[in-house]
Amino acid sequence: MLLQIHEPGETPEPHARERGTAIGIDLGTTNTVVAVVDGEQPEVLRDPAGDGLIPSVVALLEDRVVVGRAAQALRAKHPHRVVGSIKRLMGRGIHDVKALAGVLPYKIAATGESVGMVRLDIAGRSVTPIEISAEILKAVKARAEAALGLDVTQAVVTVPAYFDDAARGATKDAAKLAGLDVLRLVNEPTAAALAYGLDSGAEGVYAIYDLGGGTFDISLLRLQKGVFQVLATGGDAALGGDDFDHVLAEWAIKQAGISNLDSAGAASLLLAARAAKEALTGSERAQLAVTLGGRKFELEIGRVEFEAMIAPLIQRTIQACRQVLSDAGAAPKEVQGVVLVGGSTRVPAVRRKVEEFFGKPPLSDINPDEVVAIGAALQAKALTRGSDTLLLDVIPLSLGIETMGGIVEKVIERNTPIPVAKAQEFTTYQDGQTGMLVHVVQGERETVEACRSLGRFELHGIPPMVAGAARIQVTYAVDADGLLTVSAVEKTTGVKAEIAVKPSYGLSDAEMADMLRDSLVHARDDMERRLLIEARVEAERVLLALDAALRADGALLQPEERSKIDAAIARARAAIAGTDRDAINAAIDLLDRETHPFAQRRMDRAIAQALRGQSLDEVEASMATDPAPEHGQPKRGATAS
Amino acid sequence: MTTRIEDTRAAGLGLAPCWSCKGPVASQALFCHTCGAIQPPGQADHFRRLGVEPAFDIDLDVIEKRYLGFQRAIHPDRFAAKPAKERALAEAQAVSLNEAYETLKDPLRRAAYLLGLKGLGAAIDKDETMRDPELLMEAMEAREALGEAGSVAAVEALQVKAGADALNILSELAKAFARDDLPLANRLTTKLKYLRKYLEETRARRVALEQN
Numbered sequence: 052m053l054l055q056i057h058e059p060g061e062t063p064e065p066h067a068r069e070r071g072t073a074i075g076i077d078l079g080t081t082n083t084v085v086a087v088v089d090g091e092q093p094e095v096l097r098d099p100a101g102d103g104l105i106p107s108v109v110a111l112l113e114d115r116v117v118v119g120r121a122a123q124a125l126r127a128k129h130p131h132r133v134v135g136s137i138k139r140l141m142g143r144g145i146h147d148v149k150a151l152a153g154v155l156p157y158k159i160a161a162t163g164e165s166v167g168m169v170r171l172d173i174a175g176r177s178v179t180p181i182e183i184s185a186e187i188l189k190a191v192k193a194r195a196e197a198a199l200g201l202d203v204t205q206a207v208v209t210v211p212a213y214f215d216d217a218a219r220g221a222t223k224d225a226a227k228l229a230g231l232d233v234l235r236l237v238n239e240p241t242a243a244a245l246a247y248g249l250d251s252g253a254e255g256v257y258a259i260y261d262l263g264g265g266t267f268d269i270s271l272l273r274l275q276k277g278v279f280q281v282l283a284t285g286g287d288a289a290l291g292g293d294d295f296d297h298v299l300a301e302w303a304i305k306q307a308g309i310s311n312l313d314s315a316g317a318a319s320l321l322l323a324a325r326a327a328k329e330a331l332t333g334s335e336r337a338q339l340a341v342t343l344g345g346r347k348f349e350l351e352i353g354r355v356e357f358e359a360m361i362a363p364l365i366q367r368t369i370q371a372c373r374q375v376l377s378d379a380g381a382a383p384k385e386v387q388g389v390v391l392v393g394g395s396t397r398v399p400a401v402r403r404k405v406e407e408f409f410g411k412p413p414l415s416d417i418n419p420d421e422v423v424a425i426g427a428a429l430q431a432k433a434l435t436r437g438s439d440t441l442l443l444d445v446i447p448l449s450l451g452i453e454t455m456g457g458i459v460e461k462v463i464e465r466n467t468p469i470p471v472a473k474a475q476e477f478t479t480y481q482d483g484q485t486g487m488l489v490h491v492v493q494g495e496r497e498t499v500e501a502c503r504s505l506g507r508f509e510l511h512g513i514p515p516m517v518a519g520a521a522r523i524q525v526t527y528a529v530d531a532d533g534l535l536t537v538s539a540v541e542k543t544t545g546v547k548a549e550i551a552v553k554p555s556y557g558l559s560d561a562e563m564a565d566m567l568r569d570s571l572v573h574a575r576d577d578m579e580r581r582l583l584i585e586a587r588v589e590a591e592r593v594l595l596a597l598d599a600a601l602r603a604d605g606a607l608l609q610p611e612e613r614s615k616i617d618a619a620i621a622r623a624r625a626a627i628a629g630t631d632r633d634a635i636n637a638a639i640d641l642l643d644r645e646t647h648p649f650a651q652r653r654m655d656r657a658i659a660q661a662l663r664g665q666s667l668d669e670v671e672a673s674m675a676t677d678p679a680p681e682h683g684q685p686k687r688g689a690t691a692s
Numbered sequence: 693m694t695t696r697i698e699d700t701r702a703a704g705l706g707l708a709p710c711w712s713c714k715g716p717v718a719s720q721a722l723f724c725h726t727c728g729a730i731q732p733p734g735q736a737d738h739f740r741r742l743g744v745e746p747a748f749d750i751d752l753d754v755i756e757k758r759y760l761g762f763q764r765a766i767h768p769d770r771f772a773a774k775p776a777k778e779r780a781l782a783e784a785q786a787v788s789l790n791e792a793y794e795t796l797k798d799p800l801r802r803a804a805y806l807l808g809l810k811g812l813g814a815a816i817d818k819d820e821t822m823r824d825p826e827l828l829m830e831a832m833e834a835r836e837a838l839g840e841a842g843s844v845a846a847v848e849a850l851q852v853k854a855g856a857d858a859l860n861i862l863s864e865l866a867k868a869f870a871r872d873d874l875p876l877a878n879r880l881t882t883k884l885k886y887l888r889k890y891l892e893e894t895r896a897r898r899v900a901l902e903q904n
Contacts, residue, residue: 234772235769235772275760276760278760278763278764280760370899373899374899377895430769433769434769434772434773435772435773437770441763441764441767441769441770442769443763443767467790467794468790468793468794469790470768470783470786470787470790471787471790471791472787472791528787530768530783531767531768531769531783531786585775588775589775592712592729592775593712595727596710596712596713596714596726596727596729597713599713599726599727599728600713600714600715600726600727603715603726604715604726646714649714650709650713650714650715653714653715653716654699654702654707654709654714654715654716656716657702657707657715657716658701658702658705658707658716661705661706661707662705
């Protein structure tokens with residue numbers, strides 16, 4: 052609020068969150084795209100060849116890290132050092148990965164632990180998916196800095212709407228590791244809607260069908276007068292175009308009688324399958340050609356055969372569409388338009404099935420690979436420079452707590468608008484019980500095993516009471532990024548558990564700190580400098596608020612009182628211009644003391660006026676002699692009474 | 693700061709000091725009228741937060757308009773570049789606003805909440821039907837019929853009937869609240885809650901049948 056009043060260059064030290072241009076990043080399973088609103092229009096940042104897609108592929112060589120197309124090119128030479136599709140492992144544990152065994156071309160590091168985030172074994176080095184993603188984000192940051200010619204430290208990063216808490220947290224950690232402050236995590240379909248809404252000024256209910264490389268999202272949004280309200284969202288965090296490639300590859304294995312496929316061979320086969328899939332978009336028949344162990348295989352496949360193979364996968368997406376419509380209480384025909392997002396929506400069978408289900412041809416005027424990044428850039432602009440549009444998003448999956456017998460009690464239902472906070476009371480079930488385990492789970496099913504465990508913590512120090520006498524209030528709070536915090540308090544005694552939910556599949560704070568130290572990206576992040584900036588910002592706020600108060604109610608002061616306050620203001624201004632944080636804080640404390648009687652007089656007058664029977668509006672009108680504060684928030688009389 | 697007698701008096705008059713400029717501000721104001729700072733959400737009930745009188749029969753268009761209007765002003769996205777204190781207040785405001793909107797837009801939650809405001813908090817208790825043998829009987833019969841429905845068409849027929857029943861209850865509920873017949877409103881709310889659950893079960897059953 053404060054810095055908006057300064058002309059550019061006038062503020063000695065802009066606040067950390069105000070500085071520079073924020074970028075929008077679509078961190079995809081297969082490709083990553085970065086866009087920015089530099090003037091008015093969003094723009095995808097491209098390489099010199101005009102390519103906006105950065106393959107989400109990382110090569111961890113002995114002496115350096117390579118990202119993107121160059122990393123892809125190293126695949127044949129260093130099959131064990133090149134990693135792709137890492138998004139599928141974000142926030143995942145060992146157990147999740149077992150389900151994907153054989154599908155993923157990575158070697159999973161044996162950590163000997165059954166909980167915690169999965170680690171990859173890359174040529175003997177143990178790496179987390181967060182670190183790999185951070186490498187991609189560093190490359191993105193470098194591309195943006197080169198294109199814009201300035202430091203980029205802030206970003207809006209998109210995530211699948213269906214990403215759970217662990218995966219969201221992991222994404223934020225990866226950005227931090229890359230030296231990017233995440234202004235907001237935005238759901239991919241919502242970002243896509245934002246990109247479309249801007250051009251068309253659309254009103255009504257829209258469906259966003261987003262089939263990417265590794266994830267599927269379906270979201271239903273209502274657009275009205277610039278507000279994008281998500282009504283319901285659903286999907287499958289482990290379903291995407293990569294699965295089409297796998298189906299084709301498996302078919303080829305059977306057809307050609309391929310055996311003893313090593314990981315390099317599997318990678319080449321998958322590439323060949325992807326090429327065949329892409330060729331089938333434009334033509335009726337395609338070749339799947341691959342050389343394995345010196346042997347050349349050439350297979351021909353028709354579109355009809357391919358479509359039969361992937362039909363069950365597409366059907367799963369349609370089932371999710373049905374569920375989302377049912378959640379929102381809407382019929383397919385009420386949907387005004389369907390927006391296609393993600394490269395996999397280029398597959399003709401996908402388009403056909405979507406059109407059949409919604410009964411109208413889908414929209415795809417914006418490049419489906421770039422639309423999410425464009426939306427992210429628009430949101431980055433909205434968050435840093437303001438905007439007429441507003442996103443109202445929801446949580447994709449219900450959040451619950453384990454109760455007796457492994458049953459899940461839902462605390463926050465899916466599709467609840469965020470931010471949200473909900474509290475529920477629990478009690479002890481044994482006499483003299485002094486502790487309670489809170490197990491936080493996410494998912495729609497009724498039993499703990501069928502849901503995803505997000506973390507557990509224990510509330511200690513409950514005074515011994517008979518069973519059922521304690522009143523333990525557990526509060527779940529989800530912020531605007533969709534991230535969860537849980538707290539618990541025993542209400543009869545006030546015993547609190549201030550917990551950071553220990554993420555079952557995330558990184559501990561210690562691990563994160565180690566990584567940050569290792570990466571050295573924050574070496575220049577000077578804590579003292581940060582504190583100084585914060586002290587200045589706070590001091591500026593106090594001065595501005597006081598300025599508004601003096602203009603409104605200055606008449607309540609005697610000249611000598613006023614001059615004392617003016618002197619304290621001058622002292623505070625001088626302190627702000629300097630670099631001594633303690634001096635700034637001391638000056639503000641003094642100002643606070645000097646203005647205390649003024650504040651009391653203002654309150655007293657309002658009370659006296661209210662007691663004289665004036666309505667509050669009249670009181671406000673009489674107090675607000677100035678038409679409106681010139682700075683900061685617009686004046687608003689909005690009250691709920 | 694110590695609490696003065698005047699501060700307590702001010703609270704009684706719906707006034708509180710602004711955290712930023714220390715001047716008087718209406719306790720339900722979103723922003724200070726003097727310095728423009730965003731204010732904490734305060735203690736208003738869900739109806740007053742959205743600017744309507746507590747009643748079952750409310751104009752949902754008005755609720756929606758107010759909700760979106762307030763969101764435009766206080767959504768955390770509007771404060772992403774602001775200092776932490778203001779970001780936290782925006783988040784607290786948005787949480788209260790979402791809670792109010794989610795409660796009022798759904799007739800079942802609105803009814804249960806209104807009963808709670810009027811001192812009848814029992815409607816959302818889990819064991820309520822057990823005390824109402826007639827309702828228990830109805831629920832058991834309905835579940836039995838659903839169990840026997842072997843085709844999508846049969847389930848659909850049950851869905852249509854349950855949907856019509858729900859609509860009837862809603863109109864009776866509005867009448868009961870209008871007459872201030874709270875015991876009846878309480879009973880109808882419980883009935884609606886079970887009907888809602890039953891409708892969910894029919895949907896699940898239908899999906900299961902469709903997939904086979």
